[in-house]
Amino acid sequence: MVTMSDVARAAGVSPMTVSNVINGRPNVGEPTRAKVRRVISDLGYQVNLTARHLRAGRTDSIALIVPNFNGYFGELGDSLASMLQPSGRHLVMVSTSAQVDAELEAFSAARLRMHDGAFISVAGLSAEQVARLDCPVPVVLLGERTMPNALDHLQLDNVGGAKLATQSLIERGCRTIAVLGGASNREWDMPFMRQEGWRIALEEAGLSADPDLIVPLQHFSSEEAMGELASVLERRSIDGVFAVTDTVALGALAALREARLSVPADVQVCGFDNLESSRFAYPGGLTTVGPLHDELPRLALELLDRRIADAEAPAQHVVVGMRMYARATTR
Amino acid sequence: MVTMSDVARAAGVSPMTVSNVINGRPNVGEPTRAKVRRVISDLGYQVNLTARHLRAGRTDSIALIVPNFNGYFGELGDSLASMLQPSGRHLVMVSTSAQVDAELEAFSAARLRMHDGAFISVAGLSAEQVARLDCPVPVVLLGERTMPNALDHLQLDNVGGAKLATQSLIERGCRTIAVLGGASNREWDMPFMRQEGWRIALEEAGLSADPDLIVPLQHFSSEEAMGELASVLERRSIDGVFAVTDTVALGALAALREARLSVPADVQVCGFDNLESSRFAYPGGLTTVGPLHDELPRLALELLDRRIADAEAPAQHVVVGMRMYARATTR
DNA sequence: CTGTTAGCGCATTCAC
DNA sequence: GTGAATGCGCTAACAG
Numbered sequence: 016m017v018t019m020s021d022v023a024r025a026a027g028v029s030p031m032t033v034s035n036v037i038n039g040r041p042n043v044g045e046p047t048r049a050k051v052r053r054v055i056s057d058l059g060y061q062v063n064l065t066a067r068h069l070r071a072g073r074t075d076s077i078a079l080i081v082p083n084f085n086g087y088f089g090e091l092g093d094s095l096a097s098m099l100q101p102s103g104r105h106l107v108m109v110s111t112s113a114q115v116d117a118e119l120e121a122f123s124a125a126r127l128r129m130h131d132g133a134f135i136s137v138a139g140l141s142a143e144q145v146a147r148l149d150c151p152v153p154v155v156l157l158g159e160r161t162m163p164n165a166l167d168h169l170q171l172d173n174v175g176g177a178k179l180a181t182q183s184l185i186e187r188g189c190r191t192i193a194v195l196g197g198a199s200n201r202e203w204d205m206p207f208m209r210q211e212g213w214r215i216a217l218e219e220a221g222l223s224a225d226p227d228l229i230v231p232l233q234h235f236s237s238e239e240a241m242g243e244l245a246s247v248l249e250r251r252s253i254d255g256v257f258a259v260t261d262t263v264a265l266g267a268l269a270a271l272r273e274a275r276l277s278v279p280a281d282v283q284v285c286g287f288d289n290l291e292s293s294r295f296a297y298p299g300g301l302t303t304v305g306p307l308h309d310e311l312p313r314l315a316l317e318l319l320d321r322r323i324a325d326a327e328a329p330a331q332h333v334v335v336g337m338r339m340y341a342r343a344t345t346r
Numbered sequence: 347m348v349t350m351s352d353v354a355r356a357a358g359v360s361p362m363t364v365s366n367v368i369n370g371r372p373n374v375g376e377p378t379r380a381k382v383r384r385v386i387s388d389l390g391y392q393v394n395l396t397a398r399h400l401r402a403g404r405t406d407s408i409a410l411i412v413p414n415f416n417g418y419f420g421e422l423g424d425s426l427a428s429m430l431q432p433s434g435r436h437l438v439m440v441s442t443s444a445q446v447d448a449e450l451e452a453f454s455a456a457r458l459r460m461h462d463g464a465f466i467s468v469a470g471l472s473a474e475q476v477a478r479l480d481c482p483v484p485v486v487l488l489g490e491r492t493m494p495n496a497l498d499h500l501q502l503d504n505v506g507g508a509k510l511a512t513q514s515l516i517e518r519g520c521r522t523i524a525v526l527g528g529a530s531n532r533e534w535d536m537p538f539m540r541q542e543g544w545r546i547a548l549e550e551a552g553l554s555a556d557p558d559l560i561v562p563l564q565h566f567s568s569e570e571a572m573g574e575l576a577s578v579l580e581r582r583s584i585d586g587v588f589a590v591t592d593t594v595a596l597g598a599l600a601a602l603r604e605a606r607l608s609v610p611a612d613v614q615v616c617g618f619d620n621l622e623s624s625r626f627a628y629p630g631g632l633t634t635v636g637p638l639h640d641e642l643p644r645l646a647l648e649l650l651d652r653r654i655a656d657a658e659a660p661a662q663h664v665v666v667g668m669r670m671y672a673r674a675t676t677r
Numbered sequence: 678c679t680g681t682t683a684g685c686g687c688a689t690t691c692a693c
Numbered sequence: 694g695t696g697a698a699t700g701c702g703c704t705a706a707c708a709g
Contacts (some may be wrong), residue, residue: 016482018686029696034688042694059480061456066686068396069701084427084439085622089420096415096441100448108415108439110427117431125392149390151347237626265626272630291416295568295596297628299603349702360680365704373678397702400685 017060026054037062068129076105077319078133080121081157082113086262087288088136091157094312095134104131115139124149132319141202153322155315159205167318168332169311173205176304176337177212180285181257183302183339185220187346189255189283192217195244195267196259197229206231209259209287228253232263240266241273248274254282261286261293261303268297268344284344293342300342306335348391357385368393399460407436408650409464411452412488413444417593418619419467422488425643426465435462446470455480463650472533484653486646490536498649499663500642504536507635507668508543511616512588514633514670516551518677520586520614523548524578526571526598527590528560537562540590540618559584563594571597572604579605585613592617592624592634599628599675615675630674637666 019037023030028047035043036051043051054060068074077099081088088108096106107130111117118140120126127133132153137145137160145156146164156168184192198207214224230243240263244256248270256271258264264286268278276282278298286293289305314333321328350368354361359378366374367382374382385391399405408430412419419439427437438461442449449471451457458464463484468476468491476487477495487499515523529538545555561574571594575587579601587602589595595617599609607613609629617624620636645664652659 016686019688020686030686031688031696032694035695038688044694047694061454061459061480063400063686064456064460065396065399066701067688069394069400069685069703070687070689072701083420084415084423085417085420089414089416092415092439093441093443097443100443105440105452108423108441109436110424110439112424112428112431121436123392125395129395149392237623241626262623265623268628269626269630272628292568292593292596292623295572295600297599297603299600347702350704351702361702362681362704363679366679369704375678378678394702397685398704400687400701401703401705403685 016063017058018063019060022051022054022058022060025058026051074129074131075103076107076130078107078109078127078130078135080109080111080133080135082111082136082138084108084110087260087290090291091312094309095316098309098312098316111138113138119144122148124151127152127154132323134315134319153319153326155318155322157311157315159208160203165330167322167330169315169318170332170334171306171311172334172337173208174212174215176287177209177257177259178216179212179337179339180287180304181213181216182220183341183345184255184257184283184285185216185222187279187283190222191225191228191251191253192255192257193228193230193244193247193253194257194259195230195240196232196235196263199231199233206259209257213257227251232259235260235263237262237266237269240264241270242266244270245273248276256282256284258284258286261288261290261301264293264301264303264344265296268301278344279346283346286344289340293340296344298343300340300344302342302345303340304337305340306337311335347394348389349394350391353382353385353389353391356389357382405460405462406434407438407461409438409440409458409461409466411440411442411464412467413442413449413469415439415441418591418621421622422643425640426647429640429643429647442469444469450475453479455482458483458485463654465646465650484650484657486649486653488642488646490539491534496661498653498661500646500649501663501665502637502642503665503668504539505543505546507618508540508588508590509547510543510668510670511618511635512544512547513551514672514676515586515588515614515616516547516553518610518614521553522556522559522582522584523586523588524559524561524575524584525588525590526561526575527563527566527594530562530564537590540588544588558582563590566591566594568593568597568600571595572601573597575601576604579607587613587615589615589617592619592621592632595624595632595634595675596627599632609675610677614677617675620671624671625673627675631671633673633676634671635668636671637668642666 019030019033022033092108111121128151134155136157156166158170194210194213197210217224244267256267258267286301286303289303293301350361350364353364423439442452459482465486467488487497525541525544528541548555575598587598589598617632617634620634624632
């Protein structure tokens with residue numbers, strides 16, 4: 016491998032001058048600069064980013080650490096990547112496969128230090144585990160869960176969004192609304208918060224939040240959702256489904272089709288997330304709730320850049336408002 | 347930050363002994379090992395992976411460099427990430443936003459050297475540009491394009507898959523089949539190869555490959571696909587659509603719905619990729635072609651591990667066979 | 678079993 | 694405008 020010293024020797028200058036040329040520092044004479052440039056390209060020299068990082072402490076990379084690459088997080092990654100482009104930084108996405116031990120490792124100080132900053136989305140860790148995290152670089156939490164600690168935190172309005180979704184189903188005539196992907200425990204995690212929104216909306220409308228209509232899921236996949244809703248449909252009749260994610264809603268639509276129920280005539284469906292692909296779901300787009308387009312990545316980047324600029328700034332907790340995207344799975 | 351020397355000093359040993367403990371090397375006495383372990387945890391020490399990389403030349407990370415995170419590549423990333431888990435390696439995904447300059451930078455020796463190996467999916471670079479790539483670590487090309495060079499290369503059978511898709515539409519009665527996302531030029535890139543499969547299938551069946559039925563796309567998004575197919579439907583009638591990706595097919599289904607055409611009665615649709623979510627598309631899953639489940643990531647990892655084991659092994663070009671997944675968008 | 682020496686490739690500091 | 698010295702934190706090779 017060709018190093019900076021090799022270039023320096025070939026150009027008849029010191030390594031430091033090569034470094035100055037590469038980093039565009041001013042105090043190098045034009046002839047020297049040109050000479051060095053030539054040698055660099057002749058030798059095909061490229062900086063060793065690892066050595067630079069060790070020495071200068073900068074990587075120009077930002078990490079996005081999430082439970083999986085597909086669906087919601089993939090879209091988020093694409094948005095963030097394009098937003099980082101102008102500043103010359105790179106987004107690298109890392110998946111924890113939604114496993115607690117993989118999360119702990121990916122969130123470790125050692126791994127975080129590989130980047131200039133990180134967005135981390137916690138799936139399995141408890142609030143206490145997150146509070147114990149040692150973050151050697153600026154970190155913004157993209158959280159479903161409520162995180163009682165000193166990190167910057169961007170959170171979707173889970174309860175509000177779920178309430179909005181459920182209310183719109185009620186307004187459009189639903190009376191028996193299942194929550195697909197409801198809570199399997201009492202923790203304030205994503206399923207529980209979205210279920211809370213469902214419960215509150217029902218109760219405010221004078222309807223009862225029937226526990227029999229809470230359908231917990233393990234993986235929140237379309238396939239699992241389809242199967243679980245199918246079992247519900249075998250034992251009782253419903254006229255609305257609030258799916259806790261758009262991916263889950265996709266499975267719900269499939270189950271309803273199998274059961275020969277018409278959407279939105281017999282059963283109305285509302286999702287959560289507003290995925291790009293949801294606009295193209297049958298029969299003319301999935302009704303769903305979500306933040307304004309690109310609002311979440313924009314705010315996330317603002318939080319991170321603020322933290323990078325001032326490591327001592329007080330931690331901010333920002334809640335992203337949700338709005339309705341009424342499409343064809345509701346009347 | 348606490349370094350290895352800090353730990354060594356506090357434990358009354360040399361840095362080398364700390365290193366030996368951390369890396370689980372055998373020749374450390376049990377009492378010393380225990381002592382060092384205690385100090386490490388007391389001080390909250392964590393290895394500096396950058397320094398380790400500089401010194402030892404190993405990162406335990408594999409890069410997956412792709413045009414975007416969403417859809418097909420997101421699914422691929424999830425598969426590869428779980429396959430790498432057992433060997434203790436981590437997948438990091440990097441997006442080039444499908445831009446040529448971003449691709450050149452992401453594929454640069456400097457960036458590749460940050461990892462123990464890389465899977466790279468070329469979107470914009472020409473074969474000559476790829477041939478000039480300087481790869482300082484093992485690299486496997488995941489390519490649509492035919493790449494005439496010395497790198498290991500895993501390629502979908504684009505022509506064969508497209509032919510299979512088109513043949514199945516013909517067998518099921520289609521006579522006027524549009525290729526949505528066809529070629530906009532004469533290069534052997536993904537759209538051109540899939541269009542070739544379409545052309546060959548038609549001609550083998552004694553049908554003509556009408557250029558008017560070739561619908562080029564720029565971004566291969568559902569939205570663009572929907573708009574472009576809508577214009578086609580305004581000017582002529584068709585009874586089949588071969589969409590060059592499942593994402594494009596989703597847009598096609600939406601356009602057909604808007605035009606009040608029934609799928610599969612009036613128009614049949616076949617995609618390409620077999621995305622997870624395609625199984626849940628209306629009306630009972632999208633008919634599509636794709637490799638066997640996880641065959642592509644499995645073969646890709648085999649190629650990479652072979653290359654890691656033997657840098658001098660001859661380059662392999664592997665073509666992944668395609669099969670039909672007949673679902674409800676065809677009769 | 679443990680310690681010493683040396684250096685990975687770069688950039689900060691300061692001298693010329 | 695340019696160069697020499699120094700060290701970021703770690704580990705390979707060897708000495709004891």
